[in-house]
Amino acid sequence: MMQIKFIHLKNTVLLFVLILISCGNFSSVEGGHNNEDIASSQAPRNDNSIIVGANQTEKYLPLLKGKRVGVVGNQTSVIFKENATSSKSLSVDRQASEDNYTHLVDSLVALNINVIKVFSPEHGFRGAADAGELVENDKDTKTGLPIISLYRKNKKATQAALENLDIMIFDFQDVGVRFYTYISTLHYMMESCAEANIPLLILDRPNPNGHYVDGPTLEIENKSFLGMHTIPLVHGLTIGEFAQMLNGEKWLENEAQCNITIIPVKNYTHDTFYHVPIRPSPNLPSDQAIKLYPSLGLFEGTNINAGRGTEFQFQRYGAPFLDKNVFNFTYTPKENFGAKNPKHKDVLCYGEDLSNDTLHGQVSLKWLMKAYNNATDKSKVFNTANFTKHAGTAKLQQQIEAGLSEKDIKATWQKDLEAFKKIRKNYLLYP
Incomplete structure (x- = not known):
């Protein structure tokens, strides 16, 4: 299992600037989202003591200074401002984006971090594309940065796309389900970074379905972008933990090892309820x-x-x-x-x-x-x-068509679930 690197900022002037940003008082940094990106569900109830990886700027900005940076992210790749997840309800009808968070890329650019390009997964960089919709290479209208698509035609970044980069950042709000394709994007980016000898910085976020493991386990003959590994439907891991599993189980091509640094979530356990304040994708609104x-x-x-x-x-x-x-x-x-x-x-x-x-x-x-x-x-x-x-x-459809009960179907999952849970323990960052 990869050892997590904890970085302490010594430059007090820079730290003061970072505190201003985290509190939402740095006037040159603005949010860059449509109102539709904000969850339209119940009032947020997550513990305000939870601090996502992206908000811990003092731990990762020193890694980026003087480097040519790539970012793999989407509309959930944000730095939350103070009280952004207060008890007030966030609604698609409320113009709240600029009041509650700034996009990671917008913040880095404002801090003169040399972001060269961004890489876009399913649904696009700002999160407006349909599921399965073709996402083309483009240019971000706000920052002018080139956007390289990691969906449909080129799921894995080419070595040419990684040229001139010194470090890559990976930051997504995942939901912990095997066929939710962000973990497949993670797999391919880890492979590409390993091949290019580029370190990958992962800014971790809570898994809202991280408190359990369940469902049928993928059989390797059914591998696809909707599921690349022999894991259950619900895997109970954060992005950071899953990255450690990819390395530890040697699931990358040619058993490659990606050099990863993880900024863990503070004050989070797998039993902690976490309200997701931004839609992880267009069709997960609450x-x-x-x-x-x-x-x-x-x-x-x-x-x-x-x-x-x-x-x-x-x-x-x-x-x-x-x-x-x-x-x-x-x-x-x-x-x-x-x-x-x-x-x-x-x-x-x-x-x-x-x-x-x-x-x-x-x-x-x-x-x-x-x-x-x-x-x-x-x-x-x-x-x-x-x-x-x-x-x-293929068994699940066959079992349903054969008239098996839910209890009997679930009984056939248990052996694989228990085996996975034992492996999962080796990669947990959180209790």
Whole structure:
């Protein structure tokens, strides 16, 4: 396991500047987000003592001085200002971005850190692209920096793209689910940095689903960008911890080792509730959506809509071929922010509203099984190849179609889950 490097700032003048930035009093640093990037859910309830890696500027700015810097990030790569996660509700209707945080890249540029280029994952650098939408190389309109896409055509940064860089920063708000592709982006960037002998600085953030491990474990023959490793659907690791696992388990190509430095989250444990104040991606608008995502995300491998094209993404599901005598909740998906072409666009769907449903520390199959069992035409439910990629195994679809109970299906996961939990312990940074 890689040893974490803790850096102490000795230059008191620089420290004073950093304190001003962290408190939001450095006037030349501004937020750079659309209001839609802010979560529209319940009032934030996370412990204000949690300090994310990006906010601990005194630990990593000395590593960047005089270096040519690359940044892998998106709209969640921010430095929070004082009281940014207070008890006041953050809403998509409230112009709050400049009041609550500054983007990491904007802050570094304002501090005269030599940021040369940024690398953009799925959904784009500022987070406005649909899931699966082509993200092209571009230029950031605010800073003028070149943006290199790490999605669709070039998931792995080329050695040419890393030329003239001395250090790379990786900073994302992840949600701890295998098919959420930011950990695949991490894998490829670690490979590229290892090949180029460029150190990778990881600014860690809490995992809002980090308090449990559950779901089917990926079988390596089903490896894809939606899942590259033999891990459960919910892995219970932060980005920093996952990076340590990639090195420690020698999962990078040719068993390469990436030189990583992690700035850990302060005052965080895996049992700490963490409200995510910025949408990790366009279709995860709230804490409820993030909590239900491991379960409802499986609908992405079916022909059933999981709330895309509404304001309650991953908090409802439905399709026109679900039995209206069983499902009395209806909605019609429309084109909206983050969903230009949702499943069953402009078609009435029958399903369930789960926006107030409670689910704690587990992957639930009950909604997927209910939908399948009450489809008027069961042949329309599964998009088999895509579902296998999301589940990580062909067995889950087979088990559902065979009529196994949820309890019996989950029993088949346990051996692999216990084996993974033993491996996971070796890489934990937080209790």
